Amino acid sequence: MNIKEIAKKAGVSVATVSRVLNHPEVVQPETREHVLKVMKEFNYTPNWFARSLNLNRTHTIALMIPTVEKTSYQQIVSGVEQVAIRKKYATLLCNTHNDLKTELNYLDMIINRKIDGIILYSSNLNREQLDKFKANKTPLIFIGKNDVFKNENSCYINFEESAFKMTKHLIEMNHTNIDLAIDESSKQTNEYFVKGYKDAITSLNENMGKIHYCESSIEGGYLLTKKLIHKKELPMAIFSSDDEIAFGIMKAAREEKIDIPSRLAIAGFSDSPMCTLVTPELTSVEQPSKKLGMVAARMLFDIIEDEELALDTTHEIVLQSTIKIRQSCGNRKRIYELF
């Protein structure tokens, strides 16, 4: 007899049975009594039930992210926290500063404090370190795509496809000679970014532009552009891996009296609120970051609450981003949204 069969016998949903076990206080008293009676009748004890009672949950989950200084990471925090609070859980924020040592310290702390589950974003762990942590059986969800945690429960935004679509848009706006400016510190995502960009260029038979690595900041984009102008290597278009770099490119272009988009087209990434404040408004890729946080938290609670159900398979959820086409790449149409 498993949870699904109990639900069927009791004439309620699996979620209800699960809640009778996990949060009996939120279930209607009559329903709760009825479900408990059916469980007794069929002599049902979930194998994890006793465990969760003994363990005394801390009702805390941990979210480990490489930085809290960027909007998209803040949105992930907000999404995770929004789901957690509805589940009456607190969220422990662990900022690793993209540093492996800090990450390992936090993992120890998480085990010691008996945190109920953890969401790991852009982890720097290798397989051995990961397996060591997994031995503790703390429920675990990954955000991001990485060879180390292939076949683990994970969710991520499809950067490769996003980069492909934006590059394709630039080509369709009749730009040839498109360069890519990417954040030198985002090791985990750069690979997918570059692949999407290259695939678009190759599939549309364009010439490959240059790939520039720079600091992920306004200054990074500014210095890069100044250098390109002075070396007379300025391309027709630059696609940057974040909006900050793009704003820096715009700043340098304005100083050098280079018109956007007729001489230089610019596309950003992450669709920060500032995109509509600059002139021309910046075309960018909107990432569903908050949704990503919500999805990660939901996947985590699926495991925390229903181990029996979650054990069967590993899940991988891929989210797609939306291209927000504004005026910085030559588009003149008013409503122009693509998925």
Add this chain to the structure above:
Amino acid sequence: MTLTTNFLGLPLKNPILVASGPWSRNASSIQKSIDAGAGAVVTETIALETGVNIRPRIFKNNGSLFNTMLYSSLALEQWENEFELIDKKDSHIICSIWGASPSEISYVATKVERMGADAIELSISAPIGAKNENFFTNPNDINKFVNAAVKSVNIPITVKLSYNASLSSSIASSIERAGALGISAIDSLKALQGVDIESQKSLMPTYGGYTGEHIRPISLATIATLAQFTSCELSGIGGINNFKNVLEYIMLGASTIQIASAINLNGYGLISQTINQLENWLIEHSYNNINDIKGVALKSLVPYEDIPVKNLKSRVLDGCTDVDCAKCYSCCIYDAIIKEDNKPKVIKELCTGCGLCVQMCSKCFELVWE
């Protein structure tokens, strides 16, 4: 006499469903439809993120509405709570869901199944907001998307299609191959209410979904078309205001129908009223089972190429009393109607039997064999 029918394998007490929309936005609104006797209720679309209620968001045009609600403003966790509060009685709950990728839709499908959904309706072509353009055109992507949901749950799935997608036989067959048991058609049409010509601005801030009686003829044609090229069970949606409209859809091949904006305009009482009148009509016409009339009108539809050209021409009746009414003269683009002795006269050599004058004024004209 029985209204019971089978849809997606669910034994329904009647074929009257309530469509996905703000009238199914939470437990208490869904309960109203159940209490009014609906055979099943489709929830507002549940997604991984919550929709925003822009204000104003519903625009009206005679008997039709333009709706700018994209999906539910309740989060998945809140829906779990709502589900506990619903007393299904002998009705069923179909969860409308949306996700932007196959893995997303598969996850949401699993979630709603665990909440207790009896079936799932995949909302893949709502006309509001940014959508994957592939979904409108690419049968392979639709197949992958639908199959991802089908594989992850044990409850039946119907796919809600836009008008455009419904007209493609390859899309219908890709849905069928993916394992969906039903097709719901049509979703609202992408529309704008109009332009205020003085301020030179659109009356609506963004595109809305057009529903109501003006889209019924379009949806009826779609159901008739789908009935011919898919073996999926059909749920007809679009402008159902009364029991007659229900009969129209069923006679053209629909297994069930979904009432939508009419509830918004007339209240939930419309559901019970429609069921009663439907029952009475079937009793009056000595039918024992609603399924006996399913698809009966399809036989009267003939491909354009196969319609025999009957030698019919218009003839003036004696009924014309309004000398000043000149509708018949202006509606005849063949110049076959002229005024003689203050009365219309048909010039037989010029009449091509189009039939418009008869519909303009049935007192004055009839079509007869020559």
